[in-house]
Amino acid sequence: MPAHPRPNSKKERRQESEKLILAAAEKVFSEAGFGGATMQLIADMAGLPKANLHYYFPTKEALYRQVVENIFQIWLKAADVFDDADGPAEGIGAYIDAKMEISRRHPAGSKVWASEVMHRAPVIQDYLETTLLQWTAGRAAIINRWISEGRMDPVDPDHLLYLLWATTQHYADFGHQIETLNGGQPLSDAQWDAAKENTKRIILKGIGVVDPADSGPSGQADLGSRTSRPE
Amino acid sequence: MPAHPRPNSKKERRQESEKLILAAAEKVFSEAGFGGATMQLIADMAGLPKANLHYYFPTKEALYRQVVENIFQIWLKAADVFDDADGPAEGIGAYIDAKMEISRRHPAGSKVWASEVMHRAPVIQDYLETTLLQWTAGRAAIINRWISEGRMDPVDPDHLLYLLWATTQHYADFGHQIETLNGGQPLSDAQWDAAKENTKRIILKGIGVVDPADSGPSGQADLGSRTSRPE
DNA sequence: AATTTTCTTGACCGAATGGTCAGGTTGTGG
């Protein structure tokens, strides 16, 4: 038992290999879909022989499942900003920011998740029925409380959540389409900020949130707004 | 030359067969993705021998391309309501209705389209760069005109379109997730109406559209469905 | 050093896939 974990300890190497494989798998699955992805392609992208993949992940499905579960965790974690908020302006605004950031930083994972759900969630249906169902109910309760407190319009919480999910996820899943319509260029930092601000402004105004701290100066469409980065 | 085209004329049978195959293909592609779909599966679902598929569509890709192009046409056609409108309330409202209806009536096609774009549009990239680009520019011009006329807030037209696409498409692509969160039941007619009304109300209000003719029953959101789960 | 455990990998396998083709059937125009 080494007092100082050397850079090449057994466990570390295992974790590094798994991480390497998972990263390659996420990319390949996102680009080709589960059916179109091949273990050979993933192996090549990870720079490992195919048989080595099967040492760490016994089957293609096991590897895929791990990729999906990883992105699901990231997805759920973005909810923290929702819970810790004092009101709808802060909570929903920060949630939009957080989910937009996920679309920006994890486009591959977002696509894998979208693909999984689109194909009737063959491997994470249980998560949908348990974790996600509870999560949604909890957030709907928060929204309903805000509504009853008169801090926002009476909207259906479920459909509001769908609206948030759809809009933010769109920037990842349809990123290629957006890029094409943007002259073939990926969105710049300023454009990402503009996307966030536009989305937040429209939705927050749309649900009747009037927060002096966030209502913006006279509703300009200008993209000079700054972005708050939660840690 | 038969004066009256009999029900089994050559051309009619051909069109019927193609239609049958395309319907089966759309379903299989949407459920399994391009890579996961097999010609055998499509053949079984169409009730035809596999070799027959290859008579009408030489390759899997040709069949897939046809499916994608078909849904793209439906997609584009929904734009008509946008063009014919007198103002943002009518135009955008009707566009949301039309696209929601597509998500409802053509969920399989919508998923195929989403999947195609998600995978970097391998077969319809040219459509994105030509038809869709022009379409988008034209609608952005309309929106900008409405803005300059003071009929809505100054929002970025592109991001507004993304918001519309995302929200409406979500009800098809993530229909399975919505269904799971709805207690495993598909959305009822009333729930679809609620989804439409919620979406329209939030977005139209969010972009500052105030049209007395379209502000719904009794101005303030009466919104029949507080909870979307029927008891 | 000896031994046990963990890791690595080229070679291989049965199954499935997209696609082909030859030969047969059916409809059609003359």
Add this chain to the structure above:
DNA sequence: CCACAACCTGACCATTCGGTCAAGAAAATT
């Protein structure tokens, strides 16, 4: 009725796929 074209399909093929395995290499443990 004939001849031609269009249509249909069971059998077949080359390739690729996910997965296995045995034999070795590299650590960890004793």
